[in-house]
Amino acid sequence: MSQTSTRLETPFTTAALGSDASFWESYIASRPSPSEDFFRLINEYHASHGDSRMEVAHDVGTGPGNIAARLARYYDQVVGSDVNEQALDAAPKLISPDLLKRMTFVRSPAEGLVTAGIPTNLQNTDLLVVSECMPLLDAPRALEAFHTLIRPGGTVAIYFYGRPIFQDPVCDAIYDRMATRICQFLLPFQGTPGEPFHRRGAEGLVSFLDNIALPASDWENVERHKWNCDYPLLFNSPDGFDFEFHPVDRRGEGDITHDIVDRDFWAHEWDADNVKAYLDSVYPHYRGQAGESYAEVEAMCEELRAAMGGKQKVTFSVVLVLGTRK
Ligand SMILES: C[S@@+](CC[C@H](N)C(=O)[O-])C[C@H]1O[C@@H](n2cnc3c(N)ncnc32)[C@H](O)[C@@H]1O
Numbered sequence: 001m002s003q004t005s006t007r008l009e010t011p012f013t014t015a016a017l018g019s020d021a022s023f024w025e026s027y028i029a030s031r032p033s034p035s036e037d038f039f040r041l042i043n044e045y046h047a048s049h050g051d052s053r054m055e056v057a058h059d060v061g062t063g064p065g066n067i068a069a070r071l072a073r074y075y076d077q078v079v080g081s082d083v084n085e086q087a088l089d090a091a092p093k094l095i096s097p098d099l100l101k102r103m104t105f106v107r108s109p110a111e112g113l114v115t116a117g118i119p120t121n122l123q124n125t126d127l128l129v130v131s132e133c134m135p136l137l138d139a140p141r142a143l144e145a146f147h148t149l150i151r152p153g154g155t156v157a158i159y160f161y162g163r164p165i166f167q168d169p170v171c172d173a174i175y176d177r178m179a180t181r182i183c184q185f186l187l188p189f190q191g192t193p194g195e196p197f198h199r200r201g202a203e204g205l206v207s208f209l210d211n212i213a214l215p216a217s218d219w220e221n222v223e224r225h226k227w228n229c230d231y232p233l234l235f236n237s238p239d240g241f242d243f244e245f246h247p248v249d250r251r252g253e254g255d256i257t258h259d260i261v262d263r264d265f266w267a268h269e270w271d272a273d274n275v276k277a278y279l280d281s282v283y284p285h286y287r288g289q290a291g292e293s294y295a296e297v298e299a300m301c302e303e304l305r306a307a308m309g310g311k312q313k314v315t316f317s318v319v320l321v322l323g324t325r326k
Contacts, residue, residue, distance in 0.1 A: 024087055026277070028066045045157075060110045075126065113149055131159055219325065272302075
């Protein structure tokens, strides 16, 4: 049962506040893990544009540091920042000690990173990554902060993955119904304090991040890689929202866009339980809002189980935006 709330409810972020390490452990287990090739592509871009030093990486919106830990394989020092203190507290419990000793966690909104008190030797950033977080941010303010932190010739890498894509369109349709119904349990968005955040998120995803401008005054060599974006990046259909939204394109004249269809990209073997766990992590704690209607989700999950017939290959729609700091 939905209820009108005067509390600020933002996509993903507020629902995950107060969750302990077990929430974040399930979060990591339920999410697709980017392939090592994906990080190599980012590093190759970094090596071939600007200045290829690899001393400091910064993972913005790091959550429990799962992607920061991936960067620690390549960079001498890694900073992870996030607004969620409990997520940062979970990081040391979930990351191996040999990586942890080269990692530093800072509580700060992305938009306020310049005054966050990052240790001086870790401010001069070679690579700044924003994984699965950019649509949650005030993009122009965040990009200003990133431009200050990244040293000239350094790299910004912003990426976001969306829904799982199945072998069989019947499964895509069941997934879409499930995700859309779950999103509807969270309504209303319109007229609540969270509405601007929901609009920002929905606009970012329906635009495949093309709404995020990397101004030519600050950034060069801008590349936008879009894998499997013949499928939506939005987790649920627009019917899940109670407002209208449309794609916005703020790409610069020099931006290069690569459209790639690759159904083996980030391929994972998932069954219906994996899909359900993914949805549980995308819409944290929706179950309380669903009340008795939760049974509808369980029924759709069984429908998906029958259609999938066990584990099957899923891939994802993914957008990666790369830029060199001028
Ligand atoms: C979906 S999680 C992504 C976690 C991790 N980066 C990953 O790729 O799995 C989004 C994270 O963004 C954080 N976040 C939301 N708004 C933020 C902001 N304004 N500044 C910094 N982090 C923010 C949330 O607290 C959450 O940990």
